[in-house]
Each structure stands twice: as structure tokens, then as C-alpha cells.
Amino acid sequence: MLKVTNTLTGKKETFEPLTSGHIQMYVCGPTVYDDIHIGNARSAVNFDTIRKYLIYSGFSVKYVMNITDIDDKIIKKAIDEKKDFHEIADTYTQAYLEVMKKLGVQPPDVQPKATDSIPEMIELITGLVDSGHAYVSGGDVLYDSKSFKTYGKLSGKNLEELIEGIRVEKNDTKKNPTDFVLWKTAKPGEPSWDSPWGKGRPGWHIECSAMVRKHLGDSIDIHGGGVDLIFPHHENEIAQCEAFTQKPYVKYWLHNGFIEISGQKMSKSLGNIWKTKDALADFRPEVLRYFFLSAHYRSGLNYDRPILESADRGWKDFHQTFKMADDKIEGPDGVEQMDLLELRLGIDDLEEKFKEAMDDDFNTPKALAVLFDFARLIRQVTSQRERPTPGAKDLLGEAIERLKIFGGILGIVQKEKPVIPTKIDEWSKEREDLKKTNNYEAADQKRNQIIASGYLLADSKMGTSAIFPYEQIRFKQDEDKYLNYGWVIPSGLPNQNSYLFTENGIQNIDEMKINLDTNASTWLKDKGFLD
RNA sequence: GGCGGCAUACCCAAGUGGUUAAGGGAGCGGUCUGCAAAACCGCGAUUCGGCGGUUCAAAUCCGCCUGCCGCCUCCA
Structure with missing residues (x-):
């Protein structure tokens, strides 16, 4: 019997979907204004694993994950780089999809873009205005948070206390400080869409609500995302949808914990962002998944x-x-x-x-x-x-x-087996023969030859040699320069030693590991491998 | 200030009332081996941040204290 921790109740509950055997699942996807960081990757892997397990458990799962392709940060970047916002969004959408593929994240059943759901957002906003849950002010459409009785139920916040805690900004057009924008009036030069309130663009929270309703319906089983989305994003989604549909929006809210760097959250302001593509340059995707899954999804992960x-x-x-x-x-x-x-x-x-x-x-x-x-x-x-x-x-x-x-x-099993070239195979057999005639010097030479070609031999008790390909390792010279100068056995293979292959021969050097993150060129010079 | 989370061996990390406190990394000892690597076997917290309490029984429940983190503003 499956149990899940539901943020809405704060408890671990027995999982029973709204429709027996079928699950409607939505996870908040990335805003495509930059390369995704490993926190995004962790979230994607966590929910991908959850989805795969649900399917394994016999449920049919409809899994929707959006791409936010219109947003302040995208617009800012477009202005900074003098490009169209579509170009920024497309570039990083492609980068995102590439990383997801590498990580073995199964593509969602539907992966809608926010800009493809503008009519559905307008429909929602119109309904909220008509029912008195939203109002037009200063050209924007705002949600009246006081109009929704249970506002704060997901995050456990008290509306009155929230209002007290927020300092009132000058010229604020909001009725209550906790009100949030559903529709923003376009500023000159910004991308915009026609609406009953003039040209403008959607607020952030409304897009997920619209896409959930469009692709999954009024009430869904699972809605996921990072812990930071609990408030205000998911709180606001509930307020919008439940005010509009008069139905419960989500049965189970699942939130994953943050990746931490030295015990602190990863954020732009702290300047400690790790991009997923950089992590993938140094580690196999399966290793990254193993790492992500080695802690419970709700916990922080260092x-x-x-x-x-x-x-x-x-x-x-x-x-x-x-x-x-x-x-x-x-x-x-x-x-x-x-x-x-x-x-x-x-x-x-x-x-x-x-x-x-x-x-x-x-x-x-x-x-x-x-x-x-x-x-x-x-x-x-x-x-x-x-x-x-x-x-x-x-x-x-x-x-x-x-x-x-x-x-x-x-997702921790490598899909394809490494292919060993026949030449390497032959050399390995030749070495076996040399060993049998006690010609160890020649056998070792043959082994070095194989290592130099990027493969490693491992003798087993049965006397045969298993062969594994190496991968070239990259020694960091400084922040973005790399020096290709040796081999290390790739993930999945049995040897952790680093070997250095130079014209001086093959060196098996443990120190290499220690020096991975230090200045490798200095080390190589000290050892006489570089001028 | 309000709300929430965390503190388990050298490191990462499960365990949330009752058999010997999972698993991984590192380490140590051994088997194997031409050498080397790999693999295999064995060892490793009488103890779960501190102090009290509840209980026949607590890392697990309650209270207090200490330390760390997150949300309340964009954020996975």
C-alpha cells in the first residue's frame, strides 16, 4: 500500500487516486531563461522516478510538466542581449530538453508551453473577475486574496499575519498586500497578448492553473515541485482554481527539498549555482541520478x-x-x-x-x-x-x-554496453598467450599498449581478462580551461586509479585524484610531463 | 516576528516505540594474484546534538535548551 507525504495535510497518507487506477500528475517545470542547475535536475529526476514507480505499481499515469517561456527574467535577458524573447526561450528550452534526455528523464505525456495557453488563462481570469475574486487596478488584474476563505491552507500561513508582515509599498494598487497579479499590462516594447483588459501578459501563477485545467482537468491527484513553490506559487494556484471551479484542486501535494551547497541553498544571490551540464561533463548521468536518489526527496541534499x-x-x-x-x-x-x-x-x-x-x-x-x-x-x-x-x-x-x-x-542502470574494438580484443588474447608462456615483460608491454589505447584489463580468477574502456579525464586548469592529458576508468568499471599516458610511458598515479581540483598543470609540470 | 524542517560513525545517508541502529564512500585486516587492479570475506556507532519526562521498553513520543537551514520577495 503506497503512502505519500502530503504537504496539504502535513501527514503521510495512504495514496488513493480520484479515479481508481488512474493518476493525473502535474509538476512545475523550468523557466527557460538560463541553463538549468542541478536543483532543477534533482526535482526532475525525483518526479521522474516517482512517475516510473507509479507506472510500475500498475497505475496509468498522465504526466504533465510545463515549460514557462514567458516571464520577467526571460524578458530581461532578451533586452540585455537584444534578442527576441522567443529566441531566449527556445535556446534554453532546447538546452533543457537535452539535459533531461541525458539524465534519462522520460518525456512527460504533455509538455505545454505557457504561451500556448494564453486563451485558457484569459478564460480563468475572466471567470475570477466575474465572480468577484479578482479586480482590475492600474491596468493590471489582481487576485483578491481576502476573497478566498481558506487562503494559506497549503503553506500553513495566516492571512492576517501575512498582511501584517508585509510592508506596504508606495503607489501600490493592491487592495491587500497579499494580492497577486493575474494579468500584467504590457510596458512599451514588451511581448504582449490581446485581452479584455488590453494588451498584456500573464502573471506567473495563472499559467500552471490554466495548463493543469487544460490538460488534466479541474481536480488532479498529484501536483509536485520544489519546497520553495509552496508559498506563494502553489498557494496562489489553489486560490485561483478553487475559486473558479469550486472543486478541490489537488489531492496530494508533493514537494522536494533543496540541493544545498555547503549547507546553504543554491541561489543566484549567493553565486553558488551549479549547472547541470557542468555536472554531466564530469559525471555519468546514472551517477547523478544515484546521487540525487541517495537522499529522500523531501530532504535537503548537500x-x-x-x-x-x-x-x-x-x-x-x-x-x-x-x-x-x-x-x-x-x-x-x-x-x-x-x-x-x-x-x-x-x-x-x-x-x-x-x-x-x-x-x-x-x-x-x-x-x-x-x-x-x-x-x-x-x-x-x-x-x-x-x-x-x-x-x-x-x-x-x-x-x-x-x-x-x-x-x-x-534510472541507475546504464542502457548500452560499452563496445570493445576487435583490435583491443586481439591484443588481450595475445597478452594471455604471453602470460601462459611466462613472458611477463612482453605481457605487461601489451597491457600498457591496451591502456594507452584507452582500455583497461582486469584479470579474474578464471584467468581471462575483462576489458573496459577508459574515458578521458579533464584536468581543471582554471575555471573554464581544461587540459586533456590522461585517462581514468569511467563509471561502471572496476578501477578507480588514474593513469597518465605520455610519451614517457604510462604512469599509475593516485596523486592524480588528489590533484583533480587543484592546478593540474602545475602538478604536471612538477612531474616533468609539461614544459 | 510568524510558519516549517533538520541534528544518526571520518564523510554521505536510511531507520519515527520493542529482533544484532540499513546501504554507500573512505579506512583497517584477510583470501585470491607473475605484478597490478578488480572481486570476495571479515572488522568498524553499547549508541543516535544536550538535559529532563512518559513507558515494562525511545534514535523513535512529550517538554526545554543548543546549533544549522528553508519559506514569508524571483527561485526546483
């Missing part, structure tokens, strides 16, 4: 390079399970009996344990622990010396399939 690196190492170990099992399955058959009881039991328990974790308000850290335990069971079998019988191979294959299913819901 982001720091060393923490990401430890997530990276953890994920590699986990992911190596697939490679190890594949090698065992594809290897020769054996006749000896392997110890498989634990694995059999593990397979039988996996689904129940995973569901138990996820049913508890999408407890992904617990779910990850379940998968890591299971992966260890698989590795225990694959690390046994015996060759597997065909029956043991079947069981291993079954275990891997299960791990892929549940790992897939969390």
Missing part, C-alpha cells in the same frame, strides 16, 4: 564535489555487477555445483523489499540499499571460482534481469 566522487565510486561497484555476471554467463559451462541458495532467496525477496521501500513515500535511499544488497549477492556468485552450470547461468540471468528492472525504475 552537493559537493567529494560527495559526488564517492557516489561515483559507489555506483561503479554496483554497476560492475552486470559486467561480472555477463562474463560468467558468456563463459564456458561447468559441472560443479555452485552455492546458489542465497541468490535464489534473494531473487524471490527482491520485489517485495523494493516495493516496501518505495511504497513508503518513495524511500529511494532504502530502495537503493535493497538493490545494493542484491547486487552483492550476484557478485558473490560471480566471484566463485567454479564455472557455472547451465542452470546456474539461467539463475544469474534471471537475477540480472530483475536488477535491471528495479534499477531501471531508479
